[in-house]
Amino acid sequence: MEHVSDEPISQLIRSARRHRQLSQYTLARELATVAGKPTVTRDLVARWERGHQIPRHGSRQWLSVVLHIPQDRLDAAAAASRRRARLGHAVVTNNAPVKPGPTRRAQGTPALLPVFRSRVQAGILAATLLNPHRSFSLSELAEHAGGSLASVDKESRMLEVAGILTNRVDGTIRLMRAADGNPMIAPLTELIKATYGVPQIVGEEFGRIPGVARIVLGGTWAERFAGIPGAPAESLEILLALAPGQPEDHDPIDVAARRTQTRLKCHVHVAARPLEARLDYLQIPRQRRGQPVVEVAPVRPRQRPATGMPWPDGRTVLAKMIDSGQLDLVSGPAANSRPFMELAGRHLDAAEQLLGTSPPSAFLLLSHAAQLIASGLLAHQGLRTAVGASDHLAGDAVTAQFGHQFSQVELLRQRSAELKNPTSRDSRVTDDEVKTYLTTVRSLLSVAHNVTSTLGTFIQR
Template structure:
């Protein structure tokens, strides 16, 4: 049975079974006879292959014997599966600790942020506080925290009592999200972003880099993430894997790293690695034998969108229309070019003064970002109501077109903070913001030419 790198226990069992030409029912009968465990049935095999359950150590031994595969492969696959269950958007892809005692147990103090009580608490807090606009089910929180629903439910109840999360009921499902984030929670949010927020930030900032196909983090952060004790990481070591024959854009990588550094408050050191298959992936030599973490990429939403992506974006626009924050328009107002032209002028002006007057440049860039969002909405016959929330345009285009447009809101919030005299902005930050808005403007111009008027009565995609 061929394999192009580490696989989960679900993938390993399925591929081994298919290589033997066995059905799930037949495999269950063979294993039950060999092991003497008559509780092994087709449903259990299905659970294994769907990743819903990891076979016990004794059963993995029988699987190794039955398929004539090394026991180590099943142990590595089991470790990878457990990590996939526990870490949400990131997974320990290689060298996950497997020996008893090598890491603290799953419910123990999290190495990434030892001030928290448990990994469950850390996972739940990171999910809700780093994504304050999103509602989570208990199952989703359980996947992120890597814990049983009972443990997650207990943690959520404590957080709800403390006023940190709020809940609502939809049908038979209970959903949770962050309560109003007052000043008392701001330091906790920052701590979570600097620790458990690394995969989210890296995935968002590097996910839209052209030519990048995988993101892998190593070094001290990956070790802490995998549960290996040690000091807090002072930098993030990242390998950006590129598609064969399609090199990543260096300028985009530098801008992504700069934005990530601003959000994570520490250096992000990136390296490139070309890849054809997992077998040819080359990691830095000093990572040998150490855990490395693969991060899910959060890329831009393309012109051809999946049903779920389209439905989410459309639902957001309909909700904004229903609440009166957006209104429908047509005729000469349904054009993006006036707003995009003005945004272009703002960017040019910001580029000219970024070195000598970075704060003034940033204010221009924040306005340019708002104009870009407004222009994309105008092209669809949508207009922001004057009484709407200041983030309405940015949130709307982010919901429609992907994470890269969340920079509109980030720029606006940063410019608001600059009104406080104690806050300062460096020339480097202004330079990064200039490149970000320039790239956003190019993308918006390309996209706007293909946007139809928004039809509130139709479910068809653009």
């Protein structure tokens, strides 16, 4: 029997583009170059990825060349998209707006959370507030928000004036990120997390499961996301499509569901089925015929944590920090400990070089290295200090988990705070003090490397 693909071409193009690490602008430029057609623009690529337009046969030929996808796979995906359109399923991807129908609101008034000015504004907030330590270019925000550069530029400037975003210029590129110290950020992040941040969080948590090829959200939440007005969703209905030959393992699915419930503070209903079968949206939990669905791109962790070791006795302390909003659950790239550990190692090397020339500078580097080690240990478990949390939180968390040795993280932070006031009597530091703490922090880094080789992702009981 001939296999019938159910992968929409919008999802296929977006996944392949991201795999090649291309922006929509770069893909459009490469297509225009190989095809010799300047009419291929970023807006056209965006329409393909939103499902608003199916690439014609000629365009699929060039997409095959640029994205390294077999032509027959693109043709099958295009046919799948046409079948879905005939069945009346509105498929939404990322934050892209659905074309308004008789029962749908216009793009300017988001039904999912009407307090926002527009879906573009909500998309910008979802990208920046859920990734508070990352900067975004306007083109990246346009991709996340599903809007034009002009609308993203306008909305981001308004958010900057409000003190929610801040910007810096890198060459000719303006980079935006969440502002620090604004008391509105924490409650606004919670609103975004429960609404327009749902696809990212679901993609992170279920994307870490081996063999998950596609993730589909349905039910009431998908209706609100698609622009259909109504009561807020009380739960999430999720369907996982497993790669061919991948056995269904309920343990990691249950873990992802529990973490998703904790992060989003709502009930999660999950079903899994093989990708080989045609995707019948009636098998999404509690899904009715004709309801819209949302395709979510799985976010693969760059460094998948081991799961063989139980968490240390500090689990109760961390659970209380999560419940009180001091720690956030994270996944995907934010749960990668390697950048923290690598930067801590570079700080240690730099501090050693500063011995004898600038002991205070060396000590500040050591203190920051210790904080990075603590943050790396938390990241490896899928945790991050919340925006506005106390400065001592990371040190307290790892001390509760890994023992008194890590109390040095907080002691170093307190001592470095004294050094930041050069007029204070306590701002003096000697080479001997730096040498002692250099050994201490190197020991912490070594212990952290050993711990992360067996430590798993944090899950509340």
